[in-house]
Amino acid sequence: MGRPYDQDEWLEGEQISPLAFAGERNAIVLTDRFSSGTIQQALQISEERYRYTVALSPLIPWIADAGGGVMDIDVRGLERTGLSYEQCMGWNFLSAIHASDRPLVKAAWEEARLTGQPLDYEMRLRQHDGSFRWQRCRAAPRRRADGGILCWYGTIEDIDDRKMADEAVRWSADHDDLTGLWNRRAFMDGLRKALAGAEGSDVEIALLLIDLDGFKSLNDRHGHDAGDGLLKATARRLEKFGAGDALAGRLGGDEFALFIYTADRQQLEATVGELREVLTAPCSLNGQAHICRASIGVALYPAHGKDADGLYKCADLALYEAKEAGGGVRYFKSEMRADQQVHMSELSIARHVLDHDxxxxxxxxxxxxxxxxxxxxxxxxxxxxxxxxxxxxxxxxxxxxxxxxxxxxxxxxxxxxxxxxxxxxxxxxxxxxxxxxxxxxxxxxxxxxxxxxxxxxxxxxxxxxxxxxxxxxxxxxxxxxxxxxxxxxxxxxxxxxxxxxxxxxxxxxxxxxxxxxxxxxxxxxxxxxxxxxxxxxxxxxxxxxxxxxxxxxxxxxxxxxxxxxxxxxxxxxxxxxxxxxxxxxxxxxxxxxxxxxxx
Incomplete structure (x- = not known):
């Protein structure tokens, strides 16, 4: 554990003083070239320059002993956290770190003590108002002549704004901006991970593709605000089924997806039936009640597809059948592949006819x-x-x-x-x-x-x-x-x-x-x-x-x-x-x- 800093204290034959913290190399040079009075004046100038540099820097300096216990910290660190000087000393400072981040901080210090390598980690630090902000903590060791660590010089940098901006960018990369659900790429990645985790087990995973019937009509008649409102309402309803290990996503337009773990076919049918009821419940849009029905295509892992792409294709075929039938639920059947091949063949013939005039x-x-x-x-x-x-x-x-x-x-x-x-x-x-x-x-x-x-x-x-x-x-x-x-x-x-x-x-x-x-x-x-x-x-x-x-x-x-x-x-x-x-x-x-x- 560290002790309060005292400039007269000697630690293992070496003195740690503000001079070391402020620029001891300059002092050595000055000793060789100037008288004691001149040296004293130069030191005052150097320390003053240091104080201004520290005051203008966003970095908060601190010193810790060889074991990592805080010995000294800039007053701005106290003001930021609301802690007293005594509350910061030694490992007491750990109490100001978010509980979820403390194991990381302890592990980082343990490795640094063993290896002597510089520290660099991020943590959430409690502020004087009780909130937490992200900080970057860096430190480098000062060594004795024999190579042992005498102390650590470090800084704390507030990176909360940058961290939040980075989080927002990462969130946008994985989520649909309108509904907040996972986007197509992230959803498919999640599905791949789920299938990999279920491989070799008795677990079945059902992939549901959902298309809102009459969405274009609602958009045309009542405007895009109503259409966006329906998409958001659908997302909120799907999130109920996307809890736990399941995952809900918006793949684009009015197409949504959900995968759920299922114990048996009877349970799955009950869940899908409940989902249909939830999706078709009246929805208030711009002060008017609307009922929007949905078509649902269902495919099962591993019976219908061994990987995410294959499972998606099967669910998509089932969804197509559901839409052709005017809505409702369709479970994938092998004959749907033959129908799809006929469908694709017809499209190919039409393109050939056009291309060859x-x-x-x-x-x-x-x-x-x-x-x-x-x-x-x-x-x-x-x-x-x-x-x-x-x-x-x-x-x-x-x-x-x-x-x-x-x-x-x-x-x-x-x-x-x-x-x-x-x-x-x-x-x-x-x-x-x-x-x-x-x-x-x-x-x-x-x-x-x-x-x-x-x-x-x-x-x-x-x-x-x-x-x-x-x-x-x-x-x-x-x-x-x-x-x-x-x-x-x-x-x-x-x-x-x-x-x-x-x-x-x-x-x-x-x-x-x-x-x-x-x-x-x-x-x-x-x-x-x-x-x-x-x-x-x-x-x-x-x-x-x-x-x-x-x-x-x-x-x-x-x-x-x-x-x-x-x-x-x-x-x-x-x-x-x-x-x-x-x-x-x-x-x-x-x-x-x-x-x-x-x-």
């Missing part, structure tokens, strides 16, 4: 059920493989769920249709309107209407030559005013709007009331089953509705004369199908226009 529109005529005349065509996507011939979109349904590919395919088919229209117009053909199917994702593009009208102008064709076919999915998750504005802009330019597959999904009378629809298309599934009284009644209702609202009705998939006759009697305006003509290439259109079909 194989897109080609085929045209199916629309026939007036009263006159038998061709009054227009529907442009259908085809592509011509020089080896296997012409293919239909039935080979690539996944491409129309991919925003980038869907837009690219729409763009390519429009370019081809516009070129055909210009050619027919130049030849003086009266081809009516050409209907083009537009992917729902297009209506989410902020400049869709302007872009389409610019393309029409650049192609040198009239907007009145075109009819845009949409499906009910256009209305889902999008602001009514935005869609209405697009429709009105395009109709004002001369285009018409057709609602495809009416009656097969959720398209309803409210859509006909809200949006300016010019054409209703009766799905082929109703046409094929016209002999069934229920289907016949539905078709009759649609045609009657069209008459009252001034909307043209078109029946798809007409294959027999009996179907055409029944549709005509029910008041359907137009029909298309194999009874009249399959989809044909552009060079066959002039011959079809010259026909008049018996109806």
């Amino acid at each position: 194989q897109v080609q529109p085929f045209y199916q005529p629309k026939v007036d059920l009263r006159s038998g005349a061709v009054v227009g065509f529907e442009a259908l996507l085809r592509w011509n493989d020089h080896i296997y011939g012409v293919h239909t979109p039935a080979m690539i349904p996944a491409a129309f769920e991919d925003a980038e590919l869907a837009i690219a395919l729409d763009q390519r088919i429009f370019e081809r249709v516009a070129a055909d229209i210009a050619s027919w117009r130049k030849a003086g053909l009266a081809f009516g309107r050409i209907a083009i199917n537009i992917a729902a994702v297009q209506f989410g593009q902020p400049d869709f209407a302007d872009r389409l009208l610019d393309q029409v102008a650049c192609a040198g064709i009239e907007p009145s030559s075109l009819e845009l076919e949409i499906t009910e999915s256009v209305f889902f998750g999008r602001a009514v005013r935005k869609i209405l504005g697009i429709f009105e802009r395009l109709r004002a330019a001369g285009m018409t709007i057709a609602l495809d597959d009416f009656g097969t999904g959720y398209a309803s009378l409210i859509h006909l009331k809200q949006f300016p629809i010019d054409v209703l298309k009766i799905d082929c599934s109703f046409v094929r089953a016209l002999k069934d009284s229920t289907n016949a009644a539905i078709v009759q209702t649609v045609t009657d509705l069209g008459k009252r609202l001034g909307i043209t009705t078109v029946a798809e998939g007409v294959e027999t004369e009996a179907q055409a006759a029944q549709l005509r009697r029910k008041g359907c305006n137009l029909a298309q199908g194999y009874l009249f003509s399959p989809a044909i290439s552009a060079d066959q259109v002039p011959a079809v226009l010259a026909k008049r079909y018996p109806v």
Whole structure:
């Protein structure tokens, strides 16, 4: 233990004095060159310079004996900690160090005493107000002639601000700024560590991937503040399940993840069920109550994946299945891999078609059920493989769920249709309107209407030559005013709007009331089953509705004369199908226009 410093005290034959602390080397030089009076004056100047240097330095100097007990400390150290001089002496100073850091400090001193190496460690030091601040403690030994340690000269530096800044940077590197959950990288690192720890044991780990249903719709309708509020609320709810050894993270957007240790499948299902209830509880956002449902994909270690990346892929496949089913929970099954391979194959084919410029529109005529005349065509996507011939979109349904590919395919088919229209117009053909199917994702593009009208102008064709076919999915998750504005802009330019597959999904009378629809298309599934009284009644209702609202009705998939006759009697305006003509290439259109079909 150290003792209070006394400049007259001799320690093992050597004197420790303020002179040693202030610059003893200067004293030796001065002794050789000057008289005692001059030396005394020089020493006073040197000590004064030292005092000013210490006072201006942020470092607090101290002296400890060979064993590490404090012998002296600058008065600023006392002021900072609120301790008295006596309370600092010896190892009493340890009481001012944070309890969690004391073992580190003791270990550092023990090693320094054994090795004689300089000290350098960080600790939290209690302040006079009871708070703790981070300090950096450094010290170097002063040795005797025989090499033994006489004492230690050290400093204390306040590094709390820098430490907190460093902690903030480290925190940001591992956490999501908005929700405070672990980010993707940190979450996956945590998952890897958990799997490594469970290897060779009977422990199962369940990885849950969570996607918020309707999040984009909420963002569009109520603004990003509401969307951010929902993400924060979801994070708080997940943290309840992320306690202990489990871990919750936000992987990006509205996708969250959670892994939990599970004893058995029954317990896991109960936990996931509880999680769903928590996630779907009403949430107050901007003063309004919202219910946001979630899709959850679950995969188990080690049954479904031996490493973090493999487990994630399995959980992602399960999540995709859950979202396709409209929400809920799906557990990974091996057949999902085969479905995913098909999905990826379809996307690959679509990219190949685009890259090799194989897109080609085929045209199916629309026939007036009263006159038998061709009054227009529907442009259908085809592509011509020089080896296997012409293919239909039935080979690539996944491409129309991919925003980038869907837009690219729409763009390519429009370019081809516009070129055909210009050619027919130049030849003086009266081809009516050409209907083009537009992917729902297009209506989410902020400049869709302007872009389409610019393309029409650049192609040198009239907007009145075109009819845009949409499906009910256009209305889902999008602001009514935005869609209405697009429709009105395009109709004002001369285009018409057709609602495809009416009656097969959720398209309803409210859509006909809200949006300016010019054409209703009766799905082929109703046409094929016209002999069934229920289907016949539905078709009759649609045609009657069209008459009252001034909307043209078109029946798809007409294959027999009996179907055409029944549709005509029910008041359907137009029909298309194999009874009249399959989809044909552009060079066959002039011959079809010259026909008049018996109806």
